[in-house]
Each structure stands twice: as structure tokens, then as C-alpha cells.
Amino acid sequence: MNVEQAVRDSAVRRIAYSILAGAVRGRRERGGDWGEAVLAEFAETTGDAEAVRWAAGGLRTVWRERRARRRELPRIVRIRRRAVLVVLIGLLAGLVVNRFVLTVGRVWSGSMETSYLIGDRYVVDLAAFRLTGVHRGDVVEFTMPGTDRLVIKRVIGLPGDTVECRDGRVRLNGAPLDEAYLSPDPDLSHTADCAATTVPPHRLYLLGDHRIVSEDSRTYGPVDEHALRGRILLRF
Template sequence: MRDMERDEDGHGRAGRALSGLAVAVGCVLFLGSFAWAAFLYRPFTVPTDSMAPTIGIGDRVLAQRIAGGEVRRGDVVVFEDRVWGNDPMIKRVVGIGGDKVECCDRQGRLTVNGVAVEEPYLHTPGQASPSGFSATVPPDRLFLLGDHRITSVDSRTHMTDGGQGTVPRDAVRARVDAKAWPLSGWGMIQRPGAFDALPGGTSRPGPLPLIVTCAVVGAVLILGGAAYGPLARRLAGRGKAAVPHG
């Protein structure tokens, strides 16, 4: 009997140590993921429907802090520019320094350096712009359009302001990675394959999926480790009640 009790005590100590370790690791993962996200990402609320249907009016998005030099065609970016009003704005990059951006070809598509770009994210499929335009992007600048080309106030509107309607790369504050609200639309903003044929390709998604995974794993470890003690005591009580005394 004493040997059995010693075994049970040994198993109990090992279990408590493992549960404590699980809680500790879980806390590191859970709290660390939030700290990581706070360091890399900024939340923004979209005030207009200029990026619909990709991002709707009132949607809450998470944007990764990046330098302007990291921007690629197809990225949805948050930027601030004095000419555009100095307020944070969200648009899609369709042209970078040296590009010739034109619209529209016979199929109503945008062309970049003569290459037709299929844009499945448009609010009105097959209509890259209700009016034609042509611009050559100066070095270190970006040409930006909204996905809702009928309502968006973007580079097309500012073409008479100088710089062919573009903004400098260093005006970019962040790149949108995901929608966080409403929950029904939560998810990563897909990188379009439309610009893959052009030099530089498209950017890769940020580490947000990994951050979310760390938070979920951390929460599971914390809950599992915390639940071990009460569960072990309950099972031990049942085992003692089942042992006959003679």
C-alpha cells in the first residue's frame, strides 16, 4: 500500500510539474504573440467604400508596419500624403517607379508596361476604370487605385497635381494584411497574382497567421495546464474510494 501511495505521489508531482510548465509556456506564447502583434501591426478603420469589395466601409483592418521600399504592385497600403489631405488613406498599388500605367485596353483592363492585368478584386469586374488615363510613374513613387473604381478618389483624380498623381514611397506607413472586423469577414487579404508577370512580383503575407497560431496554442496550454490540478484531484479521489480497506 505504501509503495502504491509513493507511486501516486511521484506521478502527482510529475503531473504538477508538467502542468506548471504548460501554463508557463502557454503564458509566454499567449502574451508574446500579443506583444509581437502590437510591435508589427496597426489597426485602422476604413471610412469609405473605395476599396470595396476587398474592404468595406467601417471594416477594421490590421496593417503591418513596413518601409516604403518594401512595397510591391498589388499591395494594399496605408499612406499619408500632404497633397491628398494628410489623412491616413488605404489604396492598392498598381504601379511603381518607371511603370507606364494605362487604361483601358479593348477588354476594359488596366495595363502596366503594356501587360494587361486581370483584377478579380474589382467592385465591377471587367471595368478597370470608367474613364481612360495614362501615367508614367516617376522614380521612388507609387500609383494607387481603389478597388471600387467608380467611387474611389485616387491617383486618377490627382494627376493634375503633379507627379502623375503618384505619392512618394516614404508616404507609406503600413501594408494591410487582414480584416479583423466584422468577424464574419475576418481573414487575410489575399495577395493578387495579377502582377506576377511583372518584374518584382508581389509581396509575401506578413507573420499574422503565425502570431494567431501562437496565441491559440498558448491559450490551449494555459487552460489545459490549469485544468490538470482539479482533474487529477478528482480522479485521485475516485481511485481512493475504489480501494477496499481490509
């Protein structure tokens, strides 16, 4: 029975043979001696289950054969290959982390002074905050409504909270809000009056710490939670 006849029997056998052939030969016309021997005997298998078992055993054989060939390489070549592999894995891990877990941002405006100064860099949590949620006092990065600009502001009101600015201070649910993070300089921390707003579901009331210059929820209203990119963990 030739190989063409053997792999014609079923889709399972064809897939098993294709996987084994790819492992043995890759892009070459011929693989190693052990792998080619296993591949040549594939036609002797009968039934789907035996074909799958033979392919699995063949993959282990190919792995052992390649490992044996690597051991025959000069030590310096093996060290270089491992070093390249470590660098590639590190780069890939870094890209994944930067894209989906943590990244670095930069402050481009003075709306969060003195907590965050122009030019400061900060680390953004891109993932964990989606599981834990955000809390009052957290600083978040988000896309400013009506623009494509990423900015940072502080969470003041959560869904269901009523936020009002009166007598230079923020009132949360009717009580003055203790904001120890604000600058003692009234030129930075004085909050202009704003109408009482009850935060709708899935939205957040956000303010900058430099209340005189900050453009925030007093201007564009509560921000959709989906506009958040991440929560700031630290600055440096």
C-alpha cells in the same frame, strides 16, 4: 581616506561611486546593510580600474541583497508583485508593438469595395514592409496628398512602370492587367479612362478597387513612397 577624498581623484571614480550609491540607496537615505558596507569601503580602492571592479562587485551584492529581501516577503505579496510586473511588461510591449510594428486601422470609405467594406478593420504592418518593399497588388495605408487623412489603396504601378486606363481596364506597360481582386460587378470595377503615366522613382501608382468612386492616383498622381504608413496584412 574618506569617501569625498576618494571620489575626487578622477571622473571614472566619481561615476563608479555615483552608480554604486544610486543602486544601494535609490531615493532613500540609507540602503541595505550589505550595500552600505560595500559603499563605505569604496574609499579603500586605488585607481580607476579597481574602483570600477569594486563598483561592479557592489552591484552584484546589492542585487543579491534585494533578492534575499524579496524571499522574506509573504508568498501572496510576491505573487502580486510578479503579476503587476507581468501586466506592466505586457502593456509596455503592447504600446511598442502598436507604435512601431503592428497596428489596427478602420475603413471609412467605400473606395476599396468589395475587398474592404465600410466599417471593416484591418491589421497594418508598420515595419517589415520597409525592409521587403511593396509589390503590385499590395494594399497600403498612406496619407492622401494634400490632406492629413489616412486612406487605403492598392499598388498598381511601381517605379518605372507605365500605367494607362483604357476601355474600362488598366493597362500596365502596355498589357491589360489581370485584376482578380476586383468585383465582377462592372458598376464597381469599371475603370474610367486615364492618360498613360510613367511612375517616377520612389513613387507608386495607387488605385482603389471601387474604380467608379475612388479618388486615387488618377486624380493626384503617383504617391511618394514616404507617404506610406504601412502595408495591410489582413482584415477582420
